[in-house]
Amino acid sequence: MSVGSARATRAAWADPAELTAAALAGDRRAVARLISLVEDSSAALREVSALLAPHTGRARVIGLTGAPGVGKSTSTSGLVGAYRAAGLRVGVLAIDPSSPFTGGALLGDRVRMVEHANDPEVFVRSLATRGNLGGLSWATPQALRVLDAAGFDVVLVETVGVGQAEVDVAALADTTLVLLAPGMGDGIQAAKAGIMEIADVLVVNKADRPGADHTYRDVVAAVRMAGRPRESIADTAFTGAGAGAAAGSAAADVGAVGGLEDWHPEVIRVAAVSGQGLPELVAAIERHQTWLRASGVLRRRRLRRAGEEISQLALAGLRARLGRLDDGQRLAELARQVTDGQLDPFTAADTLLAGVAG
Amino acid sequence: MSVGSARATRAAWADPAELTAAALAGDRRAVARLISLVEDSSAALREVSALLAPHTGRARVIGLTGAPGVGKSTSTSGLVGAYRAAGLRVGVLAIDPSSPFTGGALLGDRVRMVEHANDPEVFVRSLATRGNLGGLSWATPQALRVLDAAGFDVVLVETVGVGQAEVDVAALADTTLVLLAPGMGDGIQAAKAGIMEIADVLVVNKADRPGADHTYRDVVAAVRMAGRPRESIADTAFTGAGAGAAAGSAAADVGAVGGLEDWHPEVIRVAAVSGQGLPELVAAIERHQTWLRASGVLRRRRLRRAGEEISQLALAGLRARLGRLDDGQRLAELARQVTDGQLDPFTAADTLLAGVAG
Numbered sequence: 036m037s038v039g040s041a042r043a044t045r046a047a048w049a050d051p052a053e054l055t056a057a058a059l060a061g062d063r064r065a066v067a068r069l070i071s072l073v074e075d076s077s078a079a080l081r082e083v084s085a086l087l088a089p090h091t092g093r094a095r096v097i098g099l100t101g102a103p104g105v106g107k108s109t110s111t112s113g114l115v116g117a118y119r120a121a122g123l124r125v126g127v128l129a130i131d132p133s134s135p136f137t138g139g140a141l142l143g144d145r146v147r148m149v150e151h152a153n154d155p156e157v158f159v160r161s162l163a164t165r166g167n168l169g170g171l172s173w174a175t176p177q178a179l180r181v182l183d184a185a186g187f188d189v190v191l192v193e194t195v196g197v198g199q200a201e202v203d204v205a206a207l208a209d210t211t212l213v214l215l216a217p218g219m220g221d222g223i224q225a226a227k228a229g230i231m232e233i234a235d236v237l238v239v240n241k242a243d244r245p246g247a248d249h250t251y252r253d254v255v256a257a258v259r260m261a262g263r264p265r266e267s268i269a270d271t272a273f274t275g276a277g278a279g280a281a282a283g284s285a286a287a288d289v290g291a292v293g294g295l296e297d298w299h300p301e302v303i304r305v306a307a308v309s310g311q312g313l314p315e316l317v318a319a320i321e322r323h324q325t326w327l328r329a330s331g332v333l334r335r336r337r338l339r340r341a342g343e344e345i346s347q348l349a350l351a352g353l354r355a356r357l358g359r360l361d362d363g364q365r366l367a368e369l370a371r372q373v374t375d376g377q378l379d380p381f382t383a384a385d386t387l388l389a390g391v392a393g
Numbered sequence: 394m395s396v397g398s399a400r401a402t403r404a405a406w407a408d409p410a411e412l413t414a415a416a417l418a419g420d421r422r423a424v425a426r427l428i429s430l431v432e433d434s435s436a437a438l439r440e441v442s443a444l445l446a447p448h449t450g451r452a453r454v455i456g457l458t459g460a461p462g463v464g465k466s467t468s469t470s471g472l473v474g475a476y477r478a479a480g481l482r483v484g485v486l487a488i489d490p491s492s493p494f495t496g497g498a499l500l501g502d503r504v505r506m507v508e509h510a511n512d513p514e515v516f517v518r519s520l521a522t523r524g525n526l527g528g529l530s531w532a533t534p535q536a537l538r539v540l541d542a543a544g545f546d547v548v549l550v551e552t553v554g555v556g557q558a559e560v561d562v563a564a565l566a567d568t569t570l571v572l573l574a575p576g577m578g579d580g581i582q583a584a585k586a587g588i589m590e591i592a593d594v595l596v597v598n599k600a601d602r603p604g605a606d607h608t609y610r611d612v613v614a615a616v617r618m619a620g621r622p623r624e625s626i627a628d629t630a631f632t633g634a635g636a637g638a639a640a641g642s643a644a645a646d647v648g649a650v651g652g653l654e655d656w657h658p659e660v661i662r663v664a665a666v667s668g669q670g671l672p673e674l675v676a677a678i679e680r681h682q683t684w685l686r687a688s689g690v691l692r693r694r695r696l697r698r699a700g701e702e703i704s705q706l707a708l709a710g711l712r713a714r715l716g717r718l719d720d721g722q723r724l725a726e727l728a729r730q731v732t733d734g735q736l737d738p739f740t741a742a743d744t745l746l747a748g749v750a751g
Contacts, residue, residue, distance in 0.1 A: 084737035091734050342728035348742035353711050370700035376449050379442035384706035
């Protein structure tokens with residue numbers, strides 16, 4: 036079908052199949068439209084998803100997370116530039132759950148990525164979360180599928196590293212970067228234990244600022260203390276491999292001494308504003324990607340991601356079914372009994388479920 | 394049954410009924426034990442919950458939320474002191490989703506509430522979230538039930554106001570306080586739109602700091618701009634009622650002019666460290682509680698809360714059922730097909746559900 040005019044294009048895009056075909060051919064507006072369908076939980080997504088499926092699984096997915104103020108947007112922009120310089124097409128999904136009512140709108144596309152705005156091989160999108168993290172958990176992997184199928188070689192998923200969001204991004208990404216910065220005070224201390232669990236690469240941003248050396252040493256010490264790799268696939272985990280003692284040394288040691296069994300998080304110093312350290316960061320990501328493939332962990336992570344994705348969709352379906360039950364009358368009556376202390380919520384939940392699932 | 398010795402007490406508490414009876418009688422260690430059962434998703438909770446049910450619904454539930462650094466713990470401690478001075482028993486649930494892996498442990502009981510540590514009529518508990526907000530959504534209302542049934546007159550639920558947590562606390566509380574502080578920069582601006590949706594009382598803390606007047610005027614202006622009350626139960630909403638122009642004036646206006654229909658968020662200045670403004674804050678909360686009861690909104694909120702609670706438990710049950718299905722073999726095979734692009738996740742979810750729900 037010809038899409039010779041803007042009007043013809045729009046008409047064709049009323050059909051999910053045509054829209055999907057345009058996105059697969061690399062049409063940026065079609066990609067944007069598909070992601071809007073995801074945000075809107077459009078019924079057309081089922082058809083779209085089936086058409087996208089055979090084209091997925093090729094993009095490298097890199098997650099970036101960190102507390103507000105550590106320089107995530109600047110770092111993302113720096114990475115986009117580095118990957119573009121290597122000739123790769125780059126997609127960016129920016130997820131901002133910090134205000135569920137405004138979604139990504141406030142920190143959205145306008146203020147990010149200005150320098151890449153005119154690059155046709157870069158696609159940046161803030162994902163609005165419509166007020167619930169369930170929505171985010173559900174929508175982000177679907178938006179990722181769109182960019183993956185549309186042929187972006189690298190997809191950066193950027194999210195504010197607070198609470199569930201950082202876990203979600205780690206579950207979604209092949210490689211998870213956790214950003215830190217000097218002068219963030221107790222927040223870093225408090226976050227460390229959690230960060231160690233999800234980081235493949237720790238990035239100390241603003242490395243040209245006072246206190247950066249202190250932060251760097253802190254993080255390196257924390258990595259050493261944590262000792263165990265993020266994902267151990269053999270019992271021969273070795274500790275004290277010098278993770279982060281210098282950029283890249285940990286991975287090199289793993290390759291030389293420990294074989295492919297373990298990955299110890301690397302710690303990389305970066306000043307994203309000036310670009311200092313970005314090549315080293317990209318190199319660390321590539322080492323991790325190489326390890327992911329060689330060790331078989333990439334496959335395991337993607338299987339797990341798909342399993343989680345299916346479960347989320349299944350639960351969303353069940354939740355909708357619960358909501359429709361008797362037009363909510365049964366739930367309303369159960370809620371009244373619980374509110375009045377006549378029934379406990381567990382028994383109420385059992386009663387509700389008896390009506391929906393055999 | 395006699396609980397004459399510590400050993401006898403512990404033995405009796407192996408029985409959920411005895412443990413619950415002790416908690417209902419006000420035994421603090423029994424209360425703590427019950428909340429641990431909630432955190433652990435113990436199977437004993439079903440029995441416990443049924444025993445607690447007739448004793449619930451009496452506590453005033455006050456939620457406090459706000460960005461890190463606005464002084465939530467100090468404000469909570471100040472409110473505890475104020476309610477204790479009025480002779481009320483106070484429970485505090487501190488929820489810290491900022492690091493899902495460490496839960497509330499790092500910012501836990503140790504550093505909070507030191508001044509109330511020896512008051513037997515105050516019970517403080519950090520709720521660990523075990524790594525997922527689903528867990529938090531599920532556990533917090535159950536922990537609240539324990540404190541409610543154990544006879545605490547006021548329960549303060551404190552949470553970091555980022556993302557979903559602030560929505561959850563608003564859904565749970567009768568009265569939601571949103572804390573702000575001068576010098577928080579863009580965060581406040583960004584958060585405003587969301588804050589207006591959930592706040593019953595806006596608290597400008599650190600009111601003795603430079604910039605506090607500016608923050609206060611900003612918030613008052615935002616409340617005016619938002620115009621509409623949090624929960625309108627009539628079409629006769631009136632705007633420009635001077636919400637926040639002076640502490641308490643909005644509610645007074647509502648009472649005098651608009652009857653019981655609307656609640657416009659009040660804006661209260663506080664310096665929690667010195668105690669300045671705390672009596673005004675307590676008065677604002679009490680005005681809101683009075684309005685809640687008189688308007689019938691309290692009942693509506695609690696019905697909604699119970700409905701959400703039942704739904705969460707039902708979904709948790711369904712999720713467990715999905716996980717048990719064929720020992721996860723069916724999900725694993727579906728995940729493989731999705732990973733390999735042979736199947737889209739929607740169809741996979743349908744297939745999965747066909748096995749669990751009729």
